[in-house]
Amino acid sequence: MATILRAGRAVVRFSGPDAHRLLNDVLTGPFAEGSETAGWWALLSPQGKILAEGLAGFAKGAWWLDVAADVAENFLKRMKMYRLRAKAEIEDLTETHRVGWARDRLEGGIVHRDARGGGLGYRVVATADAAAAWGEGEDFARARIAAGISELGEDFGPETTFAHDIGMDLNDGIDFVKGCYVGQEVVSRMKHRGTARRRPVVVSGIAAPAGSAVVAGGREAGSVGRVVEGHAVAVLRLDRITDSDAVTVEGAPATLRLPDWASYAFGESADAD
Incomplete structure (x- = not known):
């Protein structure tokens, strides 16, 4: 190739x-x-x-x-x-x-x-x-x-x-062992307090452009990124996805799938920060 x-x-x-x-x-x-x-x-x-x-x-x-x-x-x-x-x-x-x-x-x-x-x-x-x-x-x-x-x-x-x-903590994009770097305090707090409210989700069946809202239960949970052949990655509020089969993008039904590497789940509610 x-x-x-x-x-x-x-x-x-x-x-x-x-x-x-x-x-x-x-x-x-x-x-x-x-x-x-x-x-x-x-x-x-x-x-x-x-x-x-x-x-x-x-x-x-x-x-x-x-x-x-x-x-x-x-x-x-x-x-x-x-x-x-x-x-x-x-x-x-x-x-x-x-x-x-x-x-x-x-x-x-x-x-x-x-x-x-x-x-x-x-x-x-x-x-x-x-x-x-x-x-x-x-x-x-x-x-x-x-x-x-x-x-x-x-x-x-x-x-x-x-x-x-965007799941950098789950894909070796953050070194949690080394010393300080710019923004390290916020990253460390999100890890130890479990305050990550938004996570990547694969959205399929999209007939709308990048930036279109993902709506679940009547509330906006996030927006889709670049769309290729009806698929995109969206960073979504997990706590708003109580029914992953009842989601729309620009009013049309869409399908959600968690990445294979995800350690999170739909419906999770992060601790208050």
């Missing part, structure tokens, strides 16, 4: 003796050098809302991160601010490199396994020239939605969503 271009993603390269420390001290995820798996990470606001998110993999003496192109400029600005006196180079490779996806591991480029949702194939980073031969299509979006994985830019906007809301 050919590599599929992920046109909405930008590449940022972190290198230098303090690059690992910088990423570890600022972003949520675990950063393991030598791993064949790309770790999920998020940059949070001090209030715990996601400003940027993506995958990070180590190769050729540097860390290669992908991020939604729409928030790449803000991500770079903030990371350079947090760098202070750290000996780390931060490079915007938007013009020179591309992000791709392959279902099976292929040779060529910088390749890391995407383990989210039980396995989403492989993330590929390559030069723009090499990526010119890549294909286009919705294969990655289709696989991501089926796995119940939400993505900033496709499913939600910046500063609207907590890391727990």
Whole structure:
């Protein structure tokens, strides 16, 4: 299977003796050098809302991160601010490199396994020239939605969503062992107090655009993200889903399914925060 271009993603390269420390001290995820798996990470606001998110993999003496192109400029600005006196180079490779996806591991480029949702194939980073031969299509979006994985830019906007809301805590996107990072206090409180009220749900049978409301029991529970062939991921209030068979999107019946990796259930009510 050919590599599929992920046109909405930008590449940022972190290198230098303090690059690992910088990423570890600022972003949520675990950063393991030598791993064949790309770790999920998020940059949070001090209030715990996601400003940027993506995958990070180590190769050729540097860390290669992908991020939604729409928030790449803000991500770079903030990371350079947090760098202070750290000996780390931060490079915007938007013009020179591309992000791709392959279902099976292929040779060529910088390749890391995407383990989210039980396995989403492989993330590929390559030069723009090499990526010119890549294909286009919705294969990655289709696989991501089926796995119940939400993505900033496709499913939600910046500063609207907590890391727990999109299941980062259940997909190794949060390192609960390491020390403080930006927004860590909020993340830790949500974990220990059980205050995650919203969670990813796969919605099917949609004949409406992204952003359309999911209504359960006469109340809005959330909204759908990018829709591909009638399917989307929605971050929903679980406590409002008392009957998963009585849900509508834009007035039309829809079907809900929890991701295979979910440890939560419909009807759950989180503790008050």
